[in-house]
Amino acid sequence: MASEQLLVSFIRDVxxxxxxxxxxxxxxxxxxxxxxxxxxxxxxxxxGAVDFVNEMGGKPEATVFLYGNRVPSHQAAFSNAVLxxxxxxxxxxxxxxxxxxxxxxxxxxxxxxIGGCTGKEFITAVAAGTxxxxxxxxxxxxYSGFDPTGVTAVFGAAAxxxxxMGLDEAQVWNALGLxxxxxxxxxxxxxxxxxxxxxxxxxxxxxxxxxxxxxxHGVTGTxxxxxxxxxxxxLYGRDRVxxxxxxKALGSEWHLRKLNFKKYPSCGNTQSPTALIQRMMEKDGFxxxxxxxxxxxxxxxxxxxxxxxxxxxxxxxxxxxxxxxxCVVNALLRSxxxxxxFEAEQVKNPEIYSFIKEKVSVVxxxxxxxxxxxxxxxxxxxxxxxxxxxxxxxIPPGTPADPMTDEEHKERFFDCVRFSGIRWFEGREESILDxxxxxxxxDDVLGLIPLFLR
Numbered sequence: 383m384a385s386e387q388l389l390v391s392f393i394r395d396v397x398x399x400x401x402x403x404x405x406x407x408x409x410x411x412x413x414x415x416x417x418x419x420x421x422x423x424x425x426x427x428x429x430g431a432v433d434f435v436n437e438m439g440g441k442p443e444a445t446v447f448l449y450g451n452r453v454p455s456h457q458a459a460f461s462n463a464v465l466x467x468x469x470x471x472x473x474x475x476x477x478x479x480x481x482x483x484x485x486x487x488x489x490x491x492x493x494x495x496i497g498g499c500t501g502k503e504f505i506t507a508v509a510a511g512t513x514x515x516x517x518x519x520x521x522x523x524x525y526s527g528f529d530p531t532g533v534t535a536v537f538g539a540a541a542x543x544x545x546x547m548g549l550d551e552a553q554v555w556n557a558l559g560l561x562x563x564x565x566x567x568x569x570x571x572x573x574x575x576x577x578x579x580x581x582x583x584x585x586x587x588x589x590x591x592x593x594x595x596x597x598x599h600g601v602t603g604t605x606x607x608x609x610x611x612x613x614x615x616x617l618y619g620r621d622r623v624x625x626x627x628x629x630k631a632l633g634s635e636w637h638l639r640k641l642n643f644k645k646y647p648s649c650g651n652t653q654s655p656t657a658l659i660q661r662m663m664e665k666d667g668f669x670x671x672x673x674x675x676x677x678x679x680x681x682x683x684x685x686x687x688x689x690x691x692x693x694x695x696x697x698x699x700x701x702x703x704x705x706x707x708x709c710v711v712n713a714l715l716r717s718x719x720x721x722x723x724f725e726a727e728q729v730k731n732p733e734i735y736s737f738i739k740e741k742v743s744v745v746x747x748x749x750x751x752x753x754x755x756x757x758x759x760x761x762x763x764x765x766x767x768x769x770x771x772x773x774x775x776x777i778p779p780g781t782p783a784d785p786m787t788d789e790e791h792k793e794r795f796f797d798c799v800r801f802s803g804i805r806w807f808e809g810r811e812e813s814i815l816d817x818x819x820x821x822x823x824x825d826d827v828l829g830l831i832p833l834f835l836r
Contacts, residue, residue, distance in 0.1 A: 390551055410819055501827055647720070662773040668769075754776045
């Protein structure tokens, strides 16, 4: 149980002074992305899940942002995480986990539960929770259809909540042990084009708070939740995890720096195709009217998630966000890409639909995967005058190797506010960004709440 002990000790002992400037900045960017996504998410179909929580009521412990209802802390974490994942534009990392979307709502709900905390305490808890999740991240083949968020982020949500609640070592251990029994989720909801994905993010955040509170009340969790015969490394890691690498330099080398942020409001596996077609248009000089055919070549893991034939079902937004063909054609016809391009009426546009059906093919190509990484994509374009263009991309914008600028992060936040259509919210954008970007100087993070209420 060496791995369990090291993780627990890290969560208990890590301090704000242990965080370097880059790590602190990434937590702020996570928070910006999560709350921007939450604002935009209020204009989507997931609000039914929030309505359900509000109807249930309960002890008023924490706030549902934008709504203003105060509900039990775990239910507030659920609601805010559902809203924040509704548009799939929070932070993410290969092979598909969304960490901040669960850790931040869980941490904030925990902060309200204990009556508030300083900005430094909040940053430290989010950093610790995010780091725990990232340390437990597995490889593509290990997940085999399991959603990495549901499998991994629950540990981070529990860690962040436990940190803020001031649990002792045994209680933190129990919280993580309990979280191990909440670890599960399937990718099928995205392929089916339903809103279960955001609900899953909510369950992860909710479970994080519940596990911490249960542990605080003396409920014991699995002890050998990582290294046990039926532990995480065996069940999900398939006995291929090097336990020593999971905890190597824990607290001094931050995996948190590997986080990605989305330039485009769609699945992480559509970021490369979207960026590549735009770069090819600029470099090669063709436009949509010139195109005779487009072939998109994806590695098998990405193909299984976003390479299926484009269809429009009960939730057109999800159908579009998780479809490489749609994202490429949308960028070809409508750049720059915005949140509004994934609204139902835009997705159902006959011009886009016919263009995809007549001119676009998506291929699973294992050669694209060889030595190039999770986001590798090739595109082959033929034009009506017989010309052919070929493009490749391995690293999409928003990754550490090609980071978004502060201005791009800010513009993404403003796009979220515009998309939401909340009239009373207009004019608060700068105040919210200023609060988040100066979080380390705040005496109480709960001062953010009034900015999200009518």
